[in-house]
Every structure is written in structure tokens, then in C-alpha cells.
Amino acid sequence: MTAPAAAAARPEPLFLDFFYLLRVNGVPVSTREWLMFVECLAMGLAAADLHRFYALARATLVKSERHYDIFDRVFAHFFAGAEAPAGLADAVERWLEQPLPVPQLSPEELALLERHDPEELRRMFEERLKEQDERHDGGNKWIGTGGTSPFGHSGQNPQGIRVGGSGGGRSAIQIASQRRFREYRSDLTLDVRQLSVALRRLRRLGRDGRATEVDIDGTIDATAKNAGDLDVRLHPPRENRLKVLLLMDVGGSMDPFADLCSRLFSAAHGATHFREFHAFYFHNCVYEAVWRDARMTDAMTTRELLRWLQPETRLIFVGDAFMAPYELFAQYGAIDYWHHNEQAGIGWLQKLAQHFRKAAWLNPMPEQYWHHSTISAIGDIIPMFELTLDGLDRAIEELQ
């Protein structure tokens, strides 16, 4: 896009702060979009009407309804001098679930926005973080679940980073936020799109079904043999024949990874290239039933599942495989009191692994914590991979 040079040089400092504030709050506004917005203002499209100005800013700067809410709060805060964005608690939670990269501009972007000082941006960012930290103390859901989650017991935060102890009494949020600065690149790469791209490699092409596509080579061949008289040949289009079954753990210890898992789910669900895609949920371990919904109200027995899906269906587990040993190894060991499993969880996992020719287990927990008994026992039955881009790549190789 070539915005008028004058427009690029003219942005009011006031509005530039708005741009940074949007980015800092997680609306991924690019410079290109910002210049589009400025161009609109330069054309006088907003007139002097705040409502139109709002509509204009939103149409040019926000590209997903997921960000409308943040945009609204930032807008209200910035332009109407209203209260600071409400629900700071959720904001921090969201930050932790999906660490924000420090806004980093390319050299071209920097050149365009010469007045912009990355250090200042970082300071703003950290100030905001501190502010959220203060508001958040005491009621943090993460710390809350940390107390009940296995990680909490062992004094680690869900990402496996020590809280207290060697951390010198710093809060989990501060440590988690430091982690974001350090590792944001790998977090950044694990978005829905990148997951989709990885999943797209999971295919087995073959010509199947009705012949609807002209076979050009075949037609030319047949026509030549027919002494030049046209002989049209058809063949079925090349399609992916792969069927995929996704089994996802929605147990309590998976809560910290809920966002990551939902990204994987939407990537897999959105992948139209599978012939069949089925997703089911379980709690900690698969027993005699799995559920069609995450609230676990709509069940299908595991036996029925095995009868229904053919062995060439690819099985992908998503779970931390982390549970009390009796939940995996003991009869009647299931975590829900009403659930009397006649067969130990591990038996069901073996059944599944035997039925489906190819299976992989994606574990959102980093590999260094996999020495726990249930994790290694499950890893012995079903090849286990980290739920990272690299891990997913290796899992897909396994499933091919």
C-alpha cells in the first residue's frame, strides 16, 4: 500500500499512543492498517463525529470480532477518559494463556514510525503488567488452580517454572511474564494457522469415488490411439482419504492448557482436507466411554467407538497424561466417584492402541516433566510428543 507520505508523517502523538495501547492490549494492529486508518482521517471520513470516528477506527484496525471487546475498552479508556479497561483480572489471565509478544516492528515499520521508541513501548508494557499484577494478587485463578493442580502441589506453575524457592519469593505472574519475554517466539508460532498448516501435511491422497475429473493425459493417450478421434477419459479427483479421531483430555490439570488445546481443536476442526474428523473428550484417562462435548453430557461407549471407526483412522490424543497412578492402573480408579470402571484405564488405552494402526499422543507439558509414572507408562503404549510445532511435526511423521 502506498499511503500519502504526508499522512504517514502527520499522525498525532495522541493517536499514536492509541495505536500502541491497542497493540499492548493484544489487538494485533499492523503499521499497514494504522496507515489505512490515518489515510481515512486525512480524507476527512470521520468528519467531527466521534461515533463515526469509532466505526472508522474499528473497521480499519480490528480484523477479528475476538478483539472487538478489547478495542472497545481501549477506545473508551483513551478517548472518553473513562475508567481503565474493566476486567483486569481476565486480561491477566488471557495474557498468561497467550503470552503477548513484545511489539516488535520490522525495520521498515520503524522507519515509518521514527518517533516510536521501542524502549518506551516496553516500559509501557511492563508498567501495565505491574498494574495488573497488583490488581490481581490474591484472586488469581492460576494460583487458585495451582493449589489444586498437581503442579501446585509440587510447587511449580503450570508451565513448569518454580514458584517461590529458587525464585526468591517472586510471584508466579512475574515469573510467567518473564518467561513470555524469553520464549515468545515459540509461543507466537503456535497459533491456529500454523497448527493448520502442520496438520495439512497429514494426508494420504488417492483417487476414490466417482470419476468426475477429466484425465488429460489419459484422454490424449486414448485419443491418439483412437486415430485422433476424441476419446474423453475421466477419473475421480485426488482427495485425502485420511480419517482422524481426536481424543482430548478436559481434566482439571489440563486447565492451564485449555487455550492451547482449543487452538489445536479449531485448527483440526477447520481442516477440511480430512475425509472424516471426529473429536471426543475424556477426563484424565479414557475408560469405557468418551464424550462428544467438553461438558461431558453426551457419551458414546468406547466399545461403540472401536466398532464404528476403522483401524486406518488416525488416532490423536491430547492430554497431559498426568494423573494419580490408581487412575491409570487400578480397577475403579476413575477420578469421578460415580464412575465405576471395571477395567483399568491403561487397559482401555491398550485396546485403543491395538485397534488403531497409527496413534500419537500430544502432551502440552514440556518433555522434561515426563518422568512421572503415568506419563511414561502411557508413552510406552502410545508414542508421545510435545504439543509444540516441532512435536506436532514429529507426531505427523509418526501418523503418516
Added chain:
Amino acid sequence: MFAQFTGTDRYIASLELQEAVNVALALQRPLLIKGEPGTGKTLLAEAVAEALGRPMFTWHVKSTSKAQEGLYVYDAVQRLHDSRFGDKDVGDIRQYIRFGGLGQAFLHPAPAVVLIDEVDKADLEFPNDLLHELDQMSFEVIETGDQHKAQHRPLVIITSNNEKELPDAFLRRCIFHFIAFPERDLMGRIVRVHHPQVRQTLIDEAIARFYWLRGLPELRKKPSTSELIDWIAALVRGGLDPEDLTDRVPFLGSLLKKEQDLEAFDRHRKRKGWT
């Protein structure tokens, strides 16, 4: 001054939506429209074309669509076929080139509106394959080497049902608007333009019943605006009165389409003691 879109007699657009259309017109950028099914995404393009007095071209995207098909298709089979009977000059390849919706809009001698409907149905890379054409509004027919460049940049309206994430590079080039589900007030106005003759009391009752249904938490597929409009048409044709809606929902099938939803409704019906 730029052409301004403010909705039409038959299409009520919120101020934000109007502004999004006008920004797209002013900047000559594609307008991406998302929203629940049945909120009038596709109708918007027709309304804009009507309001601006422009012709409209449509390209319905399917799961097998390729980006190039929107521009043109080369019909090799027809050409082979003609070569057999020799009733056309098969040496003239141009007569086997058919232009798609987007291609036609580019070639149109006056500004047009082009609707790329349900872009998310196609392959993940599909929108990326269109970036160049949407930026430059020009394309080449490879078979003939002809370059076509739009004399008048058409307004491109793209709809998405959110079945897939769209690539960032694509999103950055678009103006975006999400059609939120209408509030009751707006819904009242929308229904009114579709049913100008119907009694207000019946419309009020129907809308109240409709929002109650949408509020049932168990529903898999919530009824949409277009279904409400069809339902009211059915009520009118059935000669029903507002009182008929107090303890039952006639023609339920035009609002709920899934068996599970009908069962969920049944449970509520029994609890309320309706007939």
C-alpha cells in the same frame, strides 16, 4: 465526495456497517464481512449494489474452488470437443476462456460490486492466492497471455462464516466488519421492512418468542434473523393471532432445524405446561 452507503429501504445497516462500507469505497479496499449465518452478509452486497446503482457480480466459493476460477476458467474439454466436429475455430483460444465473477467485475466498463461469498469454505491458502489480484485489480490469462486491468476498481465484498481462520496477510488488506446479532430494537426495524403490512402486536409477540428460543442454552443451532422473517411469514399465512403465541410455538420447524433442538424445546414446553 465519495459515494455514501446508508442502507436501503429493504436493508437496515447499523452505523458501523455503513461506515465500514464507506471506508472500503473510499480506500478501494476489499470489505470482509463476518457474522452468524442468517445475519444478512450476502444481502449486504445486493443492498450496496442497489444503493449505489452498480451492477453486481457474484462468486460463490466452494470447498474445491481455486483462486483462479474467480478470474477465468479455460474450458479445455469444450475445445477438444469442438476440434472433433470442427464447427468452431479451435485456433481461437479466447472463445474457450470464461470469466468468473471477479474477472467480470474487473472487466466491467463502470464501477461494479463483486461478492466473494463464503471465502472460508475454500482451502486455507485460497485467500492468499488472491492477494495480488485484489491489490492490483489485474490478472493475466495464461493461455492467451492477455493482461486485464480493471479500469474502475470494483467494490469487493467478501463474506466469511468463520469456519476457518483467514491468513493475516489477507486480513491486513481488508476493511473488516462483524455483523453482530441484532438487538431487539434493530430486529424490530428489520422485521418491519420485510413485513410492512403485519400487525405490530403479532411482530412484538413473535420477536419476544424468538429471543426466548434463542436464549435456551441447550440449542445447537440458534434460529437466525432470516428464519425469524420466514417464520413470521408463515404465521401470517396461517392466519394466526398474537394470542396464539402465548402458550405454543406454531410452525416450530421453520425456527428449529435440528432434532436435538426440537427435543430440548419439548422439555421446556412440558415444564411450562404448553400444548
